[in-house]
Amino acid sequence: MPVERLLPDREYTDLLALATELARDELKPLAAEYEEAERFPRDQFRLLGKSGLLGLPYPERWGGGDVPYEVYLQVLEEIAAAWMSVGVGLSVHTMSCFALAHHGTDEQRDRWLPSMLEGQLLGAYALSEAHAGSDAAALSTRARLDGAAYVVNGTKAWITHGGQADFYTTMVRTGEDEISCLLVDGHTPGLTAAPPERKMGLTGSTTTQMIFSDARVEADRLIGPAGSGMRIALSSLDSGRLGIAACAVGLAQAALDEAVSYAKGRTQFGRPVIDFQGLEFLLADMAAAVDSARATYLDAARRRDRGMPFGRAASVAKLVATDAAMKVTTDAVQVLGGAGYTRDFPVERYMREAKVPQIFEGTNQVQRMVIARHLKKA
Template identity: 85%
Template sequence: MPVERLLPDRESADLLALATELARDELKPHAAAYEETERFPREQFRTLGKSGLLGLPYPERWGGGELPYEVYLQVLEEIAAAWMSVGVGLSVHTMSCFALVNHGTEEQRDRWLPEMLEGDLLGAYALSEPHAGSDAGALSTRARLDGDQYVVNGTKAWITHGGRADFYTTTVRTGPNAMSCLLIDRATPGMEAGPPERKMGLTGSTTSQLIFSDARVDADRLIGAEGAGLRIALSSLDSGRLGIAACAVGLAQAALDEAVEYAKGRSQFGKPIIEFQGLEFLLADMAAAVDSARATYLDAARRRDRGMSFRRQASVAKLVATDAAMKVTTDAVQVLGGAGYTRDFPVERYLREAKVPQIFEGTNQIQRMVIARELKNR
């Protein structure tokens, strides 16, 4: 069912209509087959780029849309409702561009951003490691300056678009107490992707390790000052968490829509099952969860757009929206009963896809820590 949205202007409404049409016609018809065969949707990302949807919150000067985050996230929700792997991929690409947009030099932006924002290049974000997930301060991948190049050694883990991306925004250790950000090209000698992870969901989205063995990265690919990498990474995650929240809401909305349509068409004891109070209340709770989760990410986005602090609100949105998606997709399977447990209907896939948003961009346990820390430091 169409979601009624309050948008700031006509231009934003037209853009959202374009995204909704593209999601319906170009994404949703292919989602099940691609996920079934674990096929990476590279052409779909190119389509998003040609449609101007890969750089919505970034400056027009480099090919972006220069739109408020409030609008970008609602577009992202529509994309994720049609195909979660593409929605998450768009969110990750946007986060991968964040460091260059906000901390790069004018020369670096002019050199790389146009291709990144117009769809020619697809990005990935390389922060986590096999033994450093939630504890970003424990990163061990090292970059040693050797002349006009950094020599990088180590392993990054759980990289969305690993082996498929054209560039990797990578956090490395450049000193005992210093971390830095490098923008690493996919063709860098000494860098290779590990085999794709075998996942329960988002199977169209490739996830792998990145292995660096004396990989040589030109020093002009350092983004921001040396030693500023952890600060850049954490600020990127604040915005990235809003992207995941919007994707989770899109997934939950898709599950709710499927459950409502099924309940309208399925009859038992002489009437549609949606008329039974037990199901009415279940569907009402699902709708309340979706609407509430959407409100949290919009609140955080509006604070961000106004230049206000939004770290706590981003964590709240990520926590609430991803927990809601897990609950709503589980309940959607219940509404469909035995049919919901089969691959003849998409809700079983939605349920599998809903789990990982509670884990990546900082687990929901980490979000609770962030929220509590922000409360203590007020």
């Protein structure tokens, strides 16, 4: 079902049309097959890079698209609606580039950022640890400066693209009260990936622990001053939460479209089931949830684009959009009935994929805490 878009400038219409066409023709036909086979879509990320969609919110100087965040997020929504693993991967890659793009030196940006934004290098974001998931300040992975390199030891957990990424934006403890950010080459000796997690959804996207065992990372890969890692991590997460919100809306929109299509084509008692009030109201509530969730991420993105504080709005968007996606995908299965519970239709996969956005980039319980803290400060 076409979604009416409100873009800040007419020039972005062609960009969104390109994303919609690519998602429809190149991504959606492969999604079920790749997810079933747990096959990583690396070629599809390269395609996004060649199409100019892998670095949309970053400066043209380094190969980005220099588009407003509200445009980037609407492109991301289209990608996620076609294939959630690729949408989430695009969001994670964009967040992984954030530290370098916003806190690196021009020399560092010149060296690495073009390859990241053009799709030659795929990124991962390494903040979480097994015992420091939502409590990022409790991380224990350590980096000791030894001459011209940091020696890194520890284990990062829940890493999207783990074992597949070419670089890892990694938060490490460089002192007892000091957290710093390192841009770690994916081929660094001493860095290995654990076996992938066995997940209920997003099975085309690998999630692993990344193990650092005396891994030597050149000191010139320190992003920002030593000790600025937590500030970089939290600012990255604010933008990353908007990406997850957009992905969740895309997934919910896909589920709604599938439910409406099925209800129009399925007949009972001589008429389409969409004509029955029980389904009419259910579908209407699903549509209202999708539209409302989209409005929250667009509001937050517009605040970001205008240089306004947007942390609270980002948490609201992530909370509202991911909760909506869980409900809408569940209701889509209900609309299809027994057919929705089979793999012959994509809604059962959508329902499985909708769960994890409520968890990563800060659980929705954490989002409520963040929102409440903003209210206390007001």
